[in-house]
Each structure stands twice: as structure tokens, then as C-alpha cells.
Amino acid sequence: MFYHDRELQYKVRVDKPNPAFARMLQQAIGGIEGEIRVCLQYMFQAWGARGPVKYRDMLLETGTEEMAHIEMLATAVALNLEGAPTSMQDEFAKDKVVGAVLGGMDPRHILSSGMAAMAVDSNGVPFNGSWVVGSGNLAADMYANVMAESTGRVLATRLWEMTDDPGMKDMLSFLIARDTMHQNQWLAVLEELGGLHGVHPIPNSFPQSEEVKDFNYAFVSTYIGNQTTEGGRWTQGNSIDGKGEFHLKKAAPLGGEPKLAPPVPEGHAQKEQMTMADTVIGTVADKVKGAISGSGGSPE
Amino acid sequence: MFYHDRELQYKVRVDKPNPAFARMLQQAIGGIEGEIRVCLQYMFQAWGARGPVKYRDMLLETGTEEMAHIEMLATAVALNLEGAPTSMQDEFAKDKVVGAVLGGMDPRHILSSGMAAMAVDSNGVPFNGSWVVGSGNLAADMYANVMAESTGRVLATRLWEMTDDPGMKDMLSFLIARDTMHQNQWLAVLEELGGLHGVHPIPNSFPQSEEVKDFNYAFVSTYIGNQTTEGGRWTQGNSIDGKGEFHLKKAAPLGGEPKLAPPVPEGHAQKEQMTMADTVIGTVADKVKGAISGSGGSPE
Amino acid sequence: MFYHDRELQYKVRVDKPNPAFARMLQQAIGGIEGEIRVCLQYMFQAWGARGPVKYRDMLLETGTEEMAHIEMLATAVALNLEGAPTSMQDEFAKDKVVGAVLGGMDPRHILSSGMAAMAVDSNGVPFNGSWVVGSGNLAADMYANVMAESTGRVLATRLWEMTDDPGMKDMLSFLIARDTMHQNQWLAVLEELGGLHGVHPIPNSFPQSEEVKDFNYAFVSTYIGNQTTEGGRWTQGNSIDGKGEFHLKKAAPLGGEPKLAPPVPEGHAQKEQMTMADTVIGTVADKVKGAISGSGGSPE
Amino acid sequence: MFYHDRELQYKVRVDKPNPAFARMLQQAIGGIEGEIRVCLQYMFQAWGARGPVKYRDMLLETGTEEMAHIEMLATAVALNLEGAPTSMQDEFAKDKVVGAVLGGMDPRHILSSGMAAMAVDSNGVPFNGSWVVGSGNLAADMYANVMAESTGRVLATRLWEMTDDPGMKDMLSFLIARDTMHQNQWLAVLEELGGLHGVHPIPNSFPQSEEVKDFNYAFVSTYIGNQTTEGGRWTQGNSIDGKGEFHLKKAAPLGGEPKLAPPVPEGHAQKEQMTMADTVIGTVADKVKGAISGSGGSPE
Amino acid sequence: MFYHDRELQYKVRVDKPNPAFARMLQQAIGGIEGEIRVCLQYMFQAWGARGPVKYRDMLLETGTEEMAHIEMLATAVALNLEGAPTSMQDEFAKDKVVGAVLGGMDPRHILSSGMAAMAVDSNGVPFNGSWVVGSGNLAADMYANVMAESTGRVLATRLWEMTDDPGMKDMLSFLIARDTMHQNQWLAVLEELGGLHGVHPIPNSFPQSEEVKDFNYAFVSTYIGNQTTEGGRWTQGNSIDGKGEFHLKKAAPLGGEPKLAPPVPEGHAQKEQMTMADTVIGTVADKVKGAISGSGGSPE
């Protein structure tokens, strides 16, 4: 369970309130790269953790910390909204600055929240629970977490570039530092779980003997132009998981032409779909047979 | 630009149609772990690629392949829906099997699509464009891709376990193999970009000297219980990115109590918020001062 | 900021795991009546609180408690999923029970979360940040909170009726008790703020002299049938806020027929909309004039 | 403005309540093919109508009627839920029928609405305002309306097939009849606006001389397989709008390889994207030049 | 399956990058009128096509082409973002232009994508899979496609008006031309399927004898004002489908007053709903009887 005190994890100071920057900060609160997502993601991973308990414990630690980050950012939004315009009256005609500010603000900061943060992104699109990833596979979850902290840190550095308010820059420097740690933290779990050779392919509990051979380490090229395809680490050498050899394979259809039954009467397609289907299907069946024999046979 | 033929990349065969399994397959089409997401994700990353062109080229290759995977799965859904019940009539009272099947189906496979796949997940929740991640940072994107292929492969192996239809198992074995390759492929890019020491912290173009010191390699523990915190790779040793030393730090507030201005009149808070605010704010200000001095001062 | 320990606020015990009940519990986690909503709602209200600090403090207390409730419910979901079927194989044909269970489960509990809770409702629809209400008006927010705890307690009692698992009934009895308190708690704030006469109409800081007279305490009846309209407390007597007298008023149009300009050329309506508009508009203008004089004049 | 009486537009009778059919009916209420959508769509088209007033008037008529259809369907949902199970207790273990029914129901009909209709589809996915199409172009809107009434009538006939309840079949027979009329009604507007030759291409107010020649009546084929492409009405003859001649054109790239600038420093891509970009761009530039000259030049 | 080359279908050139226009272009990518929608719509219609195979083949052709249109627009977005401001620093106070530009941009083009296109509309609202219509009825689908290409072409002409960048105007002229063809193409299928008399009412496979008589060709007027209702093509003459005669009918209730059972105890309504219901229901029942007899009887 959870506890709180009334203080912030780190200083949140705004020297020159900027309502347009308040809108930008919303991305770090309710956006897909934001703190609500990581807070709930680590929490749900913890609450559903099956396997070694120490990972559950660690996820709870950091999930709880992220709640404090939402708090800091929400405070920063409110402080950036101090003194924001609430009117389009006379001034709107006279002073284009007000217009520009209003254009750059989230109008719902005035209309809906009364100058406070909301659970939305920088375009006012609400936080969406589908972003909370907890797959039940620890390694997949760790990659989801590294990814969240990577796009999160990219976002934070862009916000840092965007402002010259010393208080905001300081707060963001703290959050950037925490993202550095959190990237490392989830990578540390991946190292404990066996590193690249140990964890991949994720899930490592599925027998690779069941995979369709020749396709699990082949780079399939769908390119049909005339230029040469520049190779890379992914077209030659040992695979990164140490379990195969990379090679390049030109895309080619092995599956033949798909053939669906005509519509059922109760589904009320057009009559023409049912009548014409009969005729055509014979033709198709023939075509399909040709197509399959023409396309070079089955994959095994 | 893009081209097509009329054949499938790999065989899609359904021996015993199962409309409830059709619903399950929708997760691999329109779910967050599904193929529409990776198709569009690799495409958008390619179309917005800035930097070495070979990564753009590679992203296009695999994005194009994923479109063929949506096609395979959509075909599999349609084939699993052959012969599905379209009625709750008399049979519903008599035969509970029909009820069970209808209960397990996506009703929109009957009502909305006429026995065909849709751009939704296994609960009928529509595909959402917010899942398409392209951050402009190549390393962050590669982690987004490894994560997508990891949760995608976990999903595919669960679908493989769920069915004993030989055709479906074969198709899934192909898709599982491709996910193996794609995990390796994005990891290969990360290796090319410098590996763990080279790419982290992402973005590696932000000067770490700007990070708040002491927090970028500290595991912050918010735990206040009496048990000991079991350490892990993330509490000691060199950081995974090779740029710091892990250490544990007990969570403590450095930010003082936040203080917002009273509401502006035009925002029409309750009168009591404005009047009482004045009085209370004095008190708060004092409290805040105490809190800050009590909490141990500023972070540096 | 926030802290945690590793224990639950209250016992969560499942005697007979039931994967269909796990799905039902999701409504109390990620549904609009659920705990993520109230947790974030109280938090955002606290973080944006302007006015008396004691309300901010209290909101933080209860927001933090709600996080512990999400934890309890997420644990209950995971426990109800122990032993859930993961397969539609042979058994599906033979044993309709498995089908019924699978039909009653959230398939994503198998496919996406590996038998754990998710940030979705009982239909798998993701939690949506738009539900997090913090208006900046303390009284409006308190009603949002009473409403959330009322629909929340209704939901919890329905879940309580649905199960006969003693562990689940006990956990729900705890949550129902907390909802009782929380309803009372927010009502207590409304009492402190002045009760019905003091807080209404919300916001009480807008001068009622600006309201269009005769309409602020009139029950407008749009009914045009032949039966009599049964009165109620809302058609007679003093208004609940003590500032007016209820009376009934038959709906009648005071606004005349609306008239829009023809489309601008750059908006590319059909040509006919532009040509015909000219002709017709004259007619409309006349009609409008008639309509306005016919409808009984302006409201003052 | 709007008025009501307390009676339904047409009889709604349920002989054998079926809670699973209640769920099916939700598709016709809150689904994309449903009545909330057409109600709001016709209303918003009316309220924003620019041009001949008679179309505004007509849209209001039918929008108002659709509100009565939502009412009928909502009543039908409530009646189908009479006697629905509210429990998974003992019976769940003993009687699989209850399980099947619960599996086929929308659980939120029990948990959230207390046995009443909701503004959601048959999977519990909420109605979405993005479906309400009003483009400002009358002809485009009429097609949106024909489309809505076509998918709506398809849905209604599928629901009709699904039930053998005489009351429900009767109600659906009424709604199907109304959809027949509404398809005809919007087509009648299209006839008034000039028919196929008059309204197309929509918008007909854009000068076709500005279109890139040779592409406005060409069927572009992206097929690269070996079979012959079966022609159709769309590959030969006068175009349907009477303004061109259909012909077939093999897809070929005219646009060269796209070339984006390297990332800006403040966007914090990886360092390698910036460094390597410089080197590679030279190469690309050359390649692009080659590609453009190789691809056959500009379209005119 | 699918293939690609590295070149664009048509030239994409931006002479004067305009980050606000980049935002506008997003509507044509991820908006409901945009290219992701048509691409997936034609694909899903093809993959689920039952009936004559030539329609499947044709849908694949155009679905594949639309993918190339997304690519063109995504490239156009990236090019319009070259040189966009990334900062609100000093300049924000001094130079209102930057503010105006930032206000007009999608902030996520800076924060989330690093100056590249995203799968969202011009307000940053994500693409939604519910827009992908494939009903299983070929004629309904063709109308969905005509509608998509009509609103799509309206959008493209508005974008064309909005810009004076010659490169952008040229690209849009190409897309407008393609929309012209695609409108004609889907109409051509409708002609093949029998034209207005043949395809309507959609679905044409439902026996019209089952429709409630007198309502399938009646224009129902809900208007109760004093003006005369101006007729139109839809109030007289043969119906457009050739199967009936239009006529006008004043709206009147045929369904009586609905009557629901009192709440079940397990649903935990308020006690007063259960008690009072008993009393009132008697009254209601009487009223209902009166209402039905008063409202003129049943519809047949």
C-alpha cells in the first residue's frame, strides 16, 4: 500500500510563467511518453508479477517514484498558468499577443481545469490505458520499460531545449537524470536474466524447433527496384541472440491465393455476391492451384 | 511506393473453423501487440527517417513485410468464421453450444463485418494510432521495435498454445519465426549504433553534465517497511551504460511544499476558495518554510 | 511525494478462482466507476488545488489510499485467474465448460497480460484520462467525487452480489465501507463550504443578476402530449438553493430561425449550394422575419 | 428546438427476454452503424447547413426521427434484460447455462447500467463523435448518409435473422423499412443536385483543369504478378461522371527518392544520426539523382 | 503480399517549409478523411471479400496505391517541418512570430516525432480503427468508399486552397486527380452491380415483403410548426430504387408508453425505486392502456 507526505521529490520553480509551455509539459504527464504511463505500467507489472519476488519489489519502488514525478509536472503546469489570459475581449482585436498566447495554450486549461494540469497530452488527447504494458513476460516488460524511459528522456530533453526558464530547466535536469537511471535499471534486469544471448528470442521458453525453418534468421527483402540493397549487421554474421546466422532472402509468396467461401445468406450480402461467387469460384480454384504450383511449393 | 501480388506470403489453412479463435486472432491484427501497429510503426519511422539512409531502407523492407502479415491473419480470421452461427433462435434455448460459441465470438464478426476481420483487437477495441511510435531518435525507435516484436512473439506463442488446428499452428510457427528475426534485426541496429555503452543514455546527444548529479545512477527506494530491500544488479556495480556507478538512495523530499496562487476571478472557483485562500496562504507560507528547512535543504 | 510498503491495505483472498469474475473486477479497476479514475481524480484535484490548503491535503490522503485499492483489485484479478484455461484445443469440442469459461473471460487476460490485471474495464476498453475531473471549482469537484463514489459503491455492491467466494465478498465489504466514508467525506466538504444554500448555484461566484430572468428557476416542459404533467418538488416551492421559486413553463421558441451565410468558395461546397443559396436566402430572410414576430418576441 | 411525447414511434415488444440479444442490439444504438450516429449526423449537417434551406429543414426532420429510434432500441435492450442473471454464485459451478448467458451478455449491463441500454456498441466500446460526418459539402454528406443507412440496414437485417422473438422481429421490420426510405431519401437529394454527372467529382466546384492530367481517370494497377488483370467497368468506357475516359495504367514511381535534412540538434536524435547523416547524404543525393533520371522523369 | 521500391509515386516538393501547414496535412494522413483510413479500408474489404474475385483483386490494387499516398503525405509533413522552431526561449517574449508559429504547429511534431509525420489528425487525435468499414456487403462498402473519396477530395481541395507553395499545390493536384478516379471507380462497381434500381435497398437480398408496410417509402415529418413543409424529390414520385412511391406522413406515435419492470434487488437501485415502483406501476399500467388506445392503435 501507499503513503505520502506533502512535499515534492524535487524543487519545482517557475520564474516566468508561460501558458504555452504549460501545454508542452502536458505531454510529459498524459502523453504516451509521459509519467502516468510509466507509473501505471510499473505498478501493473508489479501487481501481476509472477516469478522472482525481487522484481516485483523493485517495480513497486519505481512505480511509486513515478507518481511523485506526475506530481512535480502537474505543479509545474499550474505554476506556468499563473497569470494566463482568460479573455478574448477587446484585447483580442487590439493585442495580437493575447491571440498568440491563447493559440499556443491548451484552451481547456482555462475552460475545463481552471488553470491546472489534466490527464491529457499536449494536444488535449486523454491518457489511454492501452499504453500500460504488462505482458507477464519479464523480459518483454523490461524492453517496454527501456523504451518508455528512452522516449521519455528524449521528450524531457526536448522540453529542456524549449525553455530558458531556470526553474524549469532545473526540474527537467532532475527528471532527465532519473530517466538515465531508469534506462540502466531495466537493462540491469535484462543482464541478470541472461543478457542478449539469454533472453532472446523473447519468450525464451518457446521451443525454437517449432519455428518455420529458414525464416527465423532471414532478412526478408520486399524491395523490387534496381538499386542494390546496402547490407548491415542484420544481413550477415551470427544473430544477436547467438542462435542463428543472418542471411538475406528475397520476398516470395509461398501461400497461394486465398479463397473464401461465398457469403452466408443470413449475412445479407448483395444477391450478386452470392450468384456470381458460384461461377467465379471454380475459376479461382483453378487459378489458385496454378498459383501455388507456380510459386514454388511449400516452405518445407 | 508499393506493389502487390495476389498470393499470401505463407500458407493460411484452417482445418476446423473456430469462430472463437477468430476473435483471438484479432489481437494479432488490431491489438497493441499486433501487425497493424508494427506495419505502420516501421513505415512512419522510415518516412520520417533523418540520418543514415540505410536504416530508412531497411525499415521500409520490414514495414512492407508486415502488411503481408496483416493479410495472412485477416485471411485466417475469415476462414475461422466459415460456418459460424448467425442466429440465437430456437437453438439458443435448446443447444447451449451455440450460446457458448456466440459468447466466445466477437459479435461484430456477424453484425458488422459479415464474417471477416476488422481493424480491432480481441475485445473489439479499435486499433489506435497512438501506438505508432516514431520518435525521431533511432535508438529509442529500435527499442520500441524490439518491444513490439517481443510482446508480439509472446502473443503469437500464446495463440499457438491455444489451438490444435494444424493449419493455424503452422501459420503461427511462421509468424513466430519472423518475430525472432525482427527482434534480432532491431538489436543488430543497436549494436551498429554502439551497443549498450554507445547508445545509452538515450538520447546520447544530450550532455550528461546537465543532469542533476547524484540522481542519474541512484536507485531511489520509496519503501518504508521493515524488511530489507534485496539488492540486484541495479544497486551496485558499474551502470549498464558504463557511465556511472549504481548506488541505493532512500527517497526523501527535496522540493518543499508546492504553493499555488489563489484562483483568478474569471475562472469562477467558489467564493470560499478565494476568501479562505488569503487567510490560509499565510499559514501555508510559514509551513512551507518549515517544511523546506525540515526536509534537509536543496539538492546540492 | 509517495512511499510504499509491500503489503496490502486489506486482505485479498480468493477461495475458488473464477476467471470470468476476474473480468468483472476489471470494471472496478479501469472502468469509469473504477479506482484508477478516483485515484487520479483526487490527485489531480490536489495538485491543482487553489484556495484553502487543507482541502489539498485531504485530497492527497484519499488519492493515495485509492492507489492501494487498485493494488488490491489487481491482486484479486490475478488470483482469480489462477488455473484459467489457456487452450481451445480438443477440449473445446468435447467440453463446453471450457468454452463457456473462455467466453466469459477477457481473452486479453490470456493473450496480453499473462493472467494479470490490466488498465481496462470489464469489456477490455482502456481507461480514459477524460474521466479525471478537476474543474478548479471546489464544489463542482466535490460533486464529481460524490458521484464517483456513488457509482463506485453501486458497482461494488453488484460485484458483491455476483460472487459467493468468501474471500472476494470480504474484500468487497471493505471497499464498500470505504466508499461509504468517501461519499460522506466529500459531502462534509460541501457542508463546510455552506451547504445547499451556500454552494449553489455552482459556481457561486458568478453574479446571478447576469442570468436571463425567468429561466433560472423554471422547469421547462417540452412535452406536447395530452396527459397531464405530474408535478414534483421541482415545479413548485422555494428552489433548493434558496434563491428562487420553482415554476413550470411550457417550452416555446424565442430564437427565430437560424440563418447562416452561403459557403465560402475556398471551402468547396457543391456549386449548387452556392447558387441556390442566393435565391433561397431571400425567401428565408422573409420567413425568419415572420417566424420571429410570430414566436412572441424577445425574452425580455 | 425540440419537443416530445411519452410514447414510442412504433411498438417495442419482447416475448422472450434474451440478455445476449440485448448486447447485440447495442450495436444498433452506439455502434458506428447505429442510431446515435445518424441522429447526430443529420442534426449537425442541419445545424451547419449553408445553401438551400430546404435541405436543412429535411435533415432536421430525419435527425429528429432517429432520436425516436434510439429510444425504441434502448427500450428493447431494457426489455431483453428482464430476468437476466446477476450472479455467478453456486449456479456457476453447477449450471453452465448461466455461464453461457453471462459470457454472451455485456457485463456492464449488470455492473454499470443496472439492466439498461448504454451509449456503447455490442462490445462495450463507447460511441465516438468522430463518426458524425458533416463536411459542409452537401453531396459528400449525402453519400455519408447513404452509406450510414446502407450499413445500418445491413446490420438491422442481421439482427432480424438472429432472433425469432416475434416482437423483436416486428420492431426490426419497422426499422428496416425506415432505412429503405432513408437510403432513397438521400439518393433523391443527389438526383436533385444533378445526378452522377452533376455531382461528381465531389466537390464539383473545384476546377478539374487543376488536376494532374492522365491520372484522374486512370485505374492504377500495382499488381506485379503473372496473371492477367481482369478488367471491369472501371478500366474502360466513359467515366461514371461523364467527364473522362477510363483507362488502365501500370503503377510506376514518378517522385524519386525522398530526402530529408539531418536532425536538428535540439531534437536530440542519436549522435550517430547526425554524424553519419552527413556522410551518407552525399551518397543519397547521388542516388536520388540517379533514381529520378532512372524513373522516367516528371509526370508532365 | 506486398513489395516496394524506394521512390515516391509522385513528386513531393516543398518550396517554403511551413510547420503550420504540416499540421494541416496530418488531417489527410490520420484523419477520418485521410489516407490511412482508405488504405486499410480497401485492404480489409479485399481480405474479407466473399463473392466475385475480381472485386477483391481491384480492392487490393487501390489499397496498395493508398499506402503510397500516405508515404507522399508523410514526406510532405517532414519537409514542411524543416527549420521549424524548437524553442520558446527569449524569442518567445520578443518575437510574437515564433509564438504564432508554435501556436499553429502540432507541438508533438517537436516533442514526440522529432519533426516527422504521425498517425494522427490535424488536432493530434490518433487514427482510429473504427473508421475502417468493411461490411461484407459489397454495395454498402462501395458507398463507404465513395463517401471516403468524396470527403477526402473535399479535404484535398481545401488544403490546396490553403497553400501557395507550388510544390504542395502540385502534389495536392495529383491526389485530387486520384480521388476523382477513385470516386468513379467505386461508382463503376455500383453500376456493374445493377445501378440504383439494382442495388437498393441495400442489402438487396432481404425480402421487402418483411418490411412494415407504409413506412418504407414514407417521408416522416416530425415538424410541428406552422410553416408549410417545402416538398422535394423525396416526398413525391417513384422512389429512387424504383420499388415504391414517395409520400409524406406526419409523425405519430404507434408504440404506446414503454413500461419496464421494477429494478431487481441485486442491482442495488435506491430502495425508493423499488417501493414506489410498485405503487406507481399500477397507475402507469392504466396510463399506458389509455395512451395506446388514445394513440390510434397498432400500425397494421
Added chain:
Amino acid sequence: MFYHDRELQYKVRVDKPNPAFARMLQQAIGGIEGEIRVCLQYMFQAWGARGPVKYRDMLLETGTEEMAHIEMLATAVALNLEGAPTSMQDEFAKDKVVGAVLGGMDPRHILSSGMAAMAVDSNGVPFNGSWVVGSGNLAADMYANVMAESTGRVLATRLWEMTDDPGMKDMLSFLIARDTMHQNQWLAVLEELGGLHGVHPIPNSFPQSEEVKDFNYAFVSTYIGNQTTEGGRWTQGNSIDGKGEFHLKKAAPLGGEPKLAPPVPEGHAQKEQMTMADTVIGTVADKVKGAISGSGGSPE
């Protein structure tokens, strides 16, 4: 069923069209505080009403009135868009005003609706059906309605402050007056149902003897800082519902540490989760036992 005339409920006049204000008004149409929500909410509550019929009748009255409010606001949006810019051409470079206006507008008012209202909020986020609350519990619904009218009136007063257009101020004064009435109206129902002592805790049909004792009137404090917790009405005195005594209780865990089973093989967690789980679980079990005995036992 429903009827209409062609006139507005109240005058809608715009003296100086302002396209940015048009965007603001969208919040009152399609936002969570807006009129589509209350219209559908009262309608769905009426259509699902079980219990005294007079509440159903009343809900229909006001639901019908709200439809007229959407109409007024939609008209106001269209009128504010008269003369709005449709172009970013030359002027954009020269005249920053156009840029400011375009930045402040909803671009979809140009691109998607052709200068008319849409079913979206002020950020273009679509109306969402999940906001339509009808719980089946009359008292809970009345609170949902008071809350909707409270946030709705707060919104309307903010819009009133924002504009100095006399026509718009007049229209808003009317809507504000109606919100005053509607707040009072739903409160009047709550008074009829028994007032605070009668209706709470909602639902009042659940036996409070089933609640976990000591927690239904306890204010639980999760605060662990050093300051004193300022009491309030909610920490002492009779509870507002008259059924208990408020008291303060320090948060303490009663539930022990949760313990989940190891992952099932078919869920394909990582191998390490399964192996390590076995070892660790022994330890955990011991810890849990200690934790439970240490945390002070069960709640009763």
C-alpha cells in the same frame, strides 16, 4: 418520440465573428462538460428508468431541452466562423494576425466541417459515449446530473468571461440560467428521495451490516510527514448520512504481502521466471507469514 420546429429556443446572435471563440464553444458541445453529454445522459436515464414513472417523464423533458441547447451552440459556432481565414498563403508570411487566428482556430473547422460545428471538444477530441452515465440507481444518477450541470455552468461562466460579444454574452446568460435550474432540479429529486440522511450511502438498499466495521466512517490518513493533519468536518462529528461517527485512522496494512502462483507454461513467460520462482517462493511464503503476524492481524 420526438418533434421539432425550425426555430431556436433562444436568440443566437454574433456581432463580431471570432473563429477562435468558435473553437472555445466546441467544449460546450462535444466536451465532457458539454450538451451532447447531458442530452444523451438524461435520455438514457429516462429510457432505462425503473421505478417511479414521474422521474422518467421529467428526464425526458430535460433531455429534450438539451438537444435544443446543442442546436443553439452549433449555430453559434457556425456564426463565429463567418469570414474565418481559409488560407495560409502570402498573408501568412506578411500578416501575423492570420497566423494567430489560424493558430487559435480548430483547423478542422476549415478542413473537415466547412465552417460548422462538430461533435468534438475544444481540442478536437471527439465526444465519447463513456461519459453518458446511467447507473440504474436514481440517486447516483442525480449526483451525476448535479455534477454535469455544475461543471457545465462553470464552463459557461468561463466562456461568458472570455467574450465581449453582446450576442454571445446574452446566449450564455440564458444557458447559465438553465444550468442554475437544472442543478436545482436534480437536487429536488434528491430531496424527494429522502435528502442526505435518506439517500446515503448510495445505494441505500445494501445492508450496512455487511460493511467491514470501523472503516465506513473512518478518515484514513496515509500521511507520514511530521506536520499535524488539520482536521475538518470529515474527521469528527456525526457523519453526513447520519449513520456513523467520523474518526481519524492512520493507514496501516492489514492484508499481508500478496503471493501469486508462478506463471503457467502456456503463457510463455521467460524461463527464468519459472525456475527462479520456485526457489524464491519458499522465501516469500516465510516473509509473508512474518509480514502478516507483524502487521497486526486481521481487521476484525
